[in-house]
Amino acid sequence: MARGSSEAALRPVRILVWAAVAATVALRAPDAGALAVARAAGARVVLEGRVPVRLGLDVFGAPGAWDGGLGWLGGLTVWLVSAAGPAAATLTTALTALLALWLVELRARERAPGAVALVATAFAALCAADALRPGGAIENAAFAAALLLLLERPGPRRALWSAALAVVWCNASPAGLLAPALAAVAALGAHLERRLPAERRDAWLAFAATALATLATPAGWTFPALAYEALRVDRALDGLVPYHPADVSDLAYRTGFVLAVLAALTFGAGRLRPGDALLWTAALLLALANGSYLAIFGVVVAPLLAASAAEALGKRGPAGPLARGPGARAVLAAAALVFALAAALGGALRPAAPADASVLARTLAADGRGHRLFCAVVDWCSEAAAASPRISVFVDGRVEAYPAAVLTEQRDLAGLKGDWRGRLAGRRIDAVLVRRDRAFATLVGSRPGWSPAGTAGNLALYVRRP
């Protein structure tokens, strides 16, 4: 009866949290660049009637290089959803985010009272603040949350379900490689916790199944290596892609991540079980390695923090867990609300991010000729190539597919090192996309034969006149 009334009291708070998350998704400007790239990849699958596994002629840095068709299913999904209009993309993203948070709450409620679990859910939402928009890759957080829920269920069937989920995840995104990583951490945790032999066996079975699942993509056995590069956690790509949490996901880093770390210092995120300690360590390192994974960090650690907090707070008196008192419940509800509103407000206040690279690519292609484009930041070239089929780019965001020598050349060109002018000429590059407030813009603009062709946002396009 008491549990039932407690549930009833939490329901409006939960609805508020969810509404705040949905509002955040609706208010945030979509990541137009990421959506355009995914849409183009999906369209390619539809047009060719198969999954392209090599770089096409849209890149001249390494045409024909093996890229394994990473993320083809995600691209196809974006293409299908986009066909239904922008509202469909927003709705799908909001539903995915709510699914992820619901799964987080389910996991948290297994180890903590409802109110604490709800606060943990709001925590996870805050950590996902930068991903709560169409194109923000929130689906990876949902996959992670679902997988962890499966991995924490007893029984041999979890291996089967985990493998099925991992197959979908690996085909949807290179982040699917995290599936066997999470399963390995869970299995190691079961071992360290000296659980029953059957449980340990099932945990390792789940790891093996998810590891095998990574091979069930068009990339085949090359998926792990390619996906690892595509995860962008490897410092070998330094200078090509952004890593630092505050650069990639500023809002979530400065709010959700810092708060989670402070909460862990208070309660001890891995104090209860060795498995929790492993999971916390892995999630923390992942988030610090690349801010793109702060949303995954949130869904992984929120239930651990909820369990530790419930245990710590529950020890405080004979009255039992803090969450049971009506006053305390109100405090927790208010905290959840504040977290959720902060996420919504923070998201709403973020400036819109129009796909400047796409705009300039269309400007470039307007003359009806083909162009060979170099971009100081590789992701801009993904957007440019997706915006116009007439544009061939030197290196795009699929950095995992390019030979090391090409990446070095890209890095040297972007850094204006050595004979960069000779390289531009040698590669027959006739257009460059650079930040307008950087040296490249000034130096290329002062070269004979080069002239500005347009600006959008912070970006400037320069072309070589024939």
Place this chain on the structure above:
Amino acid sequence: MRYAWLVIAIFAARFASTAIAYPAGDGDLAWQRWLGATILHAHAIPRALGSETFSAPGAAWVPQEWAFSLAADAARSGLAWYLFAGGVALAAVAALAISARHAEARGASPRAVALCTAFAGFALFESFGVRAQVLAWPLVAAFIWALEWESPWCYAAWPLAALWSNLHASAMLAPVLAGIATGGALLEERGFGPRSRRYAALTGGALVAICCNPFGWHLPAYALSLFGNPIKNYISEWKVTDLDDLSFAFGALPLLLIGTIYGVRRAGRWSELLILGAFTFLLLSAARNVGLFGLVALPLVAPALSRSVGFFAAPAPGPPTRADRMAAFGLPAVALGLAAVVAVELVRTAPPPTGLANAPLAALAALPGEHRVLCADFAWCGLAVGEPRVRVFLDGRADPYPPAVWSDFAQIVRVAGDWREILARRDVDAVVVKTGASLDQALALERGWRAAYADKTYRLWLRSGTRGRG
């Protein structure tokens, strides 16, 4: 401490070797020596930028490093330099030792103290140099420990804060830390109890103490103004911490991991948690705080490790074995002996200290007339501060320069927008750059500039037709 001494001794060797081999011609040391000489000459501490800069003469300045600068001026070379550099290394070692002893006093086992001391030592690595802030490290460690003393000795925190404020502006942290402890005590006592009152007195006293320096209340005001100062965007030390920082990855992060896995809060105690929380926030906000975090985290994290992990639990009391005595005295003695050998060898074999960008700046100083120079790395220009016929655009003193100067500097160095016009408007007639850098390439394309000096690393550009003013 029996294992920790060994760790500390190893770090002592490392810090001593770094300090003694530290480039005595470093830009920051150069302007600090100039400051020391100026103070001695004028019998007063300058309170504004002077004619050594042409971009912001007269800008208000709080030379917080005045005491360090006096010592640096007195220790320009020879034995004095070795003593001075060794003293700075000793400050870092003392900080580690104080924090380790603090951890032990809080109940951490020898193993936990040793491990966490090693991590804290790594956390200090990248921040360590012959710098004023290093002298403040032992004071930070001692101040935090003093806050925990239940006896009247806790008021030793006041003179510590006063001394701290004469060495570095980070002394502003003293009343903040005491204030946080007060907040924690209020939570613990659920009211204004004896501990809260003591902490409140410590906070008030620390506020007064940090004004006991030649600048009075201007020092904490200056430190506070840095929080919202946009010039932080241009200084790498202020960048957000990430895994690329080795001191973070191998020092602060392991401490953070231990703290977050096991939790540092003891039942009913909030002060320590709030203090560590504040430093964790600082750690994640800016790379320059990694070292401080290490010193603060060590005494809080090591006891948590002892409480939570059997291997690190405190050993049962008993008479020391031979192995214990060896660990307590033998190993540290060997390590200290090795450290002494390394230091002596360094003193004997270290080449004469050379500057970083002093060659192009020396070339500039040798040219007749007056020069107005911009260095692509503003710290290089510290070497030219005080040169009779050279005035700098921006130098390592950094903080007193107005944001407009920084903005113009960034435009020029990034070769962005109106960089040519800014160079002309600011009347810069000499530029020192790294060979091959963007600005170097841009100046090569400019008609009005010529290279007056070049070596493997640096190039000095002069505005054509400029042979110096005057």
